[in-house]
Amino acid sequence: xxxxxxxDKAAPTRAIKYGSMSRDRTWALRWSYFFLTLFAIFSLVPPxxxxxxSLKSSAEIxxxxxxxxxxxxxLENYIGLLTSNQxxxxxxxxxxxxxxxxxxxxxxxxxxxxxxxxMRFWGSATLATGVFLxxxxxxxxxxxxxxxMFALFGDFTGIQLINRWYVLLFxxxxxxxxxxxxxxxxxxxxxxxELDEAAIIDGASWFQTLTxxxxxxxxxxxxxxxxxxxxxxxxxxxxxxxxxTSTDQLVLPVGIVTTLIKGDVFNWGQIMTGALLxxxxxxxxxxxxxDYYIAGLTAGATKG
Amino acid sequence: MADVAIxxxxxxxxxxxxxxxxxxxxxxxxxxxxxxxTLPLIILIALLVLYPAFYSLHLATLNKSMQxxxxxxxxxxxxxxxxxxxxxxxxxxxxxxxxxxKALIGFIVxxxxxxxxxxxxxxxxxxxxxxxxxxxxxxxxxxxxxxDPSYSAFNYTLSFFGxxxxxxxxxxxxxxxxxxxxxxxxxxxxxMIMYLASLKSVPEQLYEAAAIxxxxxxxxxxxxxxxxxxxxxxxxxxFSLIVTFANFDIVRILTAGGPLDHTHxxxxxxxxxxIEGSDIPLxxxxxxxxxxxxxxxxxxxLRDVNKRGNEA
Numbered sequence: 001x002x003x004x005x006x007x008d009k010a011a012p013t014r015a016i017k018y019g020s021m022s023r024d025r026t027w028a029l030r031w032s033y034f035f036l037t038l039f040a041i042f043s044l045v046p047p048x049x050x051x052x053x054s055l056k057s058s059a060e061i062x063x064x065x066x067x068x069x070x071x072x073x074x075l076e077n078y079i080g081l082l083t084s085n086q087x088x089x090x091x092x093x094x095x096x097x098x099x100x101x102x103x104x105x106x107x108x109x110x111x112x113x114x115x116x117x118x119m120r121f122w123g124s125a126t127l128a129t130g131v132f133l134x135x136x137x138x139x140x141x142x143x144x145x146x147x148x149m150f151a152l153f154g155d156f157t158g159i160q161l162i163n164r165w166y167v168l169l170f171x172x173x174x175x176x177x178x179x180x181x182x183x184x185x186x187x188x189x190x191x192x193x194e195l196d197e198a199a200i201i202d203g204a205s206w207f208q209t210l211t212x213x214x215x216x217x218x219x220x221x222x223x224x225x226x227x228x229x230x231x232x233x234x235x236x237x238x239x240x241x242x243x244x245t246s247t248d249q250l251v252l253p254v255g256i257v258t259t260l261i262k263g264d265v266f267n268w269g270q271i272m273t274g275a276l277l278x279x280x281x282x283x284x285x286x287x288x289x290x291d292y293y294i295a296g297l298t299a300g301a302t303k304g
Numbered sequence: 305m306a307d308v309a310i311x312x313x314x315x316x317x318x319x320x321x322x323x324x325x326x327x328x329x330x331x332x333x334x335x336x337x338x339x340x341x342t343l344p345l346i347i348l349i350a351l352l353v354l355y356p357a358f359y360s361l362h363l364a365t366l367n368k369s370m371q372x373x374x375x376x377x378x379x380x381x382x383x384x385x386x387x388x389x390x391x392x393x394x395x396x397x398x399x400x401x402x403x404x405x406k407a408l409i410g411f412i413v414x415x416x417x418x419x420x421x422x423x424x425x426x427x428x429x430x431x432x433x434x435x436x437x438x439x440x441x442x443x444x445x446x447x448x449x450x451x452d453p454s455y456s457a458f459n460y461t462l463s464f465f466g467x468x469x470x471x472x473x474x475x476x477x478x479x480x481x482x483x484x485x486x487x488x489x490x491x492x493x494x495x496m497i498m499y500l501a502s503l504k505s506v507p508e509q510l511y512e513a514a515a516i517x518x519x520x521x522x523x524x525x526x527x528x529x530x531x532x533x534x535x536x537x538x539x540x541x542x543f544s545l546i547v548t549f550a551n552f553d554i555v556r557i558l559t560a561g562g563p564l565d566h567t568h569x570x571x572x573x574x575x576x577x578x579i580e581g582s583d584i585p586l587x588x589x590x591x592x593x594x595x596x597x598x599x600x601x602x603x604x605x606l607r608d609v610n611k612r613g614n615e616a
Contacts, residue, residue, distance in 0.1 A: 032416040040428065046446035108345055111342075111344075115338040115341035119334050124338070130349065136598065138549075140550045140552050140574065140591060140594065145359040147584070177349075206337045253442060254441075266452075271445055272445070275446060290430055
């Protein structure tokens with residue numbers, strides 16, 4: 001088995017030049033570019049419109065001029081949001097939640113994936129399948145029982161977790177851990193057996209085998225899993241909407257939706273700026289680590 | 305690392321023979337260690353996934369104040385309500401049409417990307433995957449603004465073609481169209497990426513052979529590409545069916561179920577009933593209706609994953 005990263009820069013280019021064949025190819029290529037441009041416009045219109053609107057003042061937005069053009073570009077929305085304590089609180093909560101969840105996820109899923117991929121034990125195959133099944137259980141099925149469970153937990157122990165941002169640290173791993181474990185099993189399984197046998201014979205403990213051999217070798221997989229865990233916890237909307245209500249406990253997506261959209265007065269310039277800033281961290285990660293991002297995406301379904 | 309490995313390989317055989325006993329203790333240690341390593345995972349899944357899943361079955365049999373057992377009372381109540389059947393219908397329309405279009409668009413776009421020279425593919429792929437990267441809650445806000453009743457940028461553009469203001473989220477059928485459109489926009493890139501990865505794994509020789517046999521482009525797709533991609537198409541579609549069926553963010557932000565409950569799907573209605581209407585048992589019963597479709601899809605996916613595992 002080869003490495004699971006799907007980077008195909010050296011795909012075979014088809015540059016056959018045989019009379020009409022080549023003419024067909026040229027036309028096929030032109031049509032491809034034409035339709036790709038259409039699809040790219042379709043894909044990029046909403047994010048571009050976010051950028052356009054975020055650079056407009058409220059006055060310009062309500063003047064109903066050409067919505068696709070900025071007549072008087074201004075940064076007032078950005079300044080307004082980035083100096084507002086409320087927005088910075090959302091951002092901080094989101095950052096804390098995502099970073100902690102990524103850490104928890106990796107601490108749980110990497111050792112578990114190692115054990116499931118390498119150390120066959122009673123029920124390990126069933127557990128691996130179970131992990132995959134868990135990944136298929138959606139958040140929308142679990143939010144009500146989970147909410148009730150945490151409410152009851154608060155009643156019984158007096159530890160009130162609902163409406164605290166850190167309650168999300170318990171809940172988000174249910175979304176991230178199964179998938180990360182699943183793709184890490186795939187990555188670990190693709191590492192040659194000789195490598196860990198050699199380490200064991202050399203007297204390495206299982207823990208050392210994991211930290212000294214598996215983690216360095218499977219680094220692309222770990223990066224892909226980390227990116228996945230981060231984007232999922234950054235983007236999650238339903239759980240924070242259910243579990244947190246006071247404005248100082250909200251994470252970014254819920255904060256923008258619930259506090260900036262108030263009544264009939266929609267301050268669209270600020271909403272779009274907030275949405276853009278909320279979309280920025282995943283987009284930046286994607287821009288720099290696109291190959292890992294895509295590897296994580298495809299590994300989940302193509303690697304058994 | 306390489307020289308380390310060589311040294312150990314030479315020492316491997318004799319030591320294995322000599323130390324049977326210590327190997328057995330190592331094995332014993334191994335299963336304990338493995339169990340300890342998976343323990344956090346097991347606890348997490350048991351406590352925060354499996355337990356709530358079964359707890360929701362229990363919740364669904366309680367009355368609103370959760371003090372009295374009502375058996376199938378909640379379900380009987382749901383079956384008598386028109387809104388419930390509306391939600392069932394809409395969930396099916398929403399999930400099925402969105403998945404079909406996502407799969408179709410993904411397939412087409414993947415072909416176009418595959419067609420262009422390899423050095424340009426990265427750029428196109430990068431642009432086309434952006435909808436999938438932006439958190440759906442954030443991008444749906446942009447769509448909400450694009451669909452705004454009085455300032456809609458789409459209506460502004462369409463007015464030049466003489467197409468009158470479209471009530472994107474105001475009219476029931478347009479609102480259904482809008483939520484499906486946003487879902488397609490968000491989900492099609494995922495299909496595109498999956499199909500692109502599997503297109504690249506189709507051996508070029510097959511196309512050459514087909515071309516020599518005089519196959520036209522349609523026959524090449526039908527007899528070469530589709531059979532080779534069958535597995536990945538099935539698994540991606542089933543997977544997307546689950547995710548789309550359980551969708552929440554898009555409908556919640558774009559229409560919140562309106563106008564007059566005409567865009568509610570299971571998840572958003574369960575939220576409306578369970579959290580906003582604080583009838584948790586009824587909400588739990590609503591979301592339980594997602595289980596059958598999820599189970600069917602999960603069984604098929606699992607079969608496929610296991611089959612792939614055996615082949616490898």
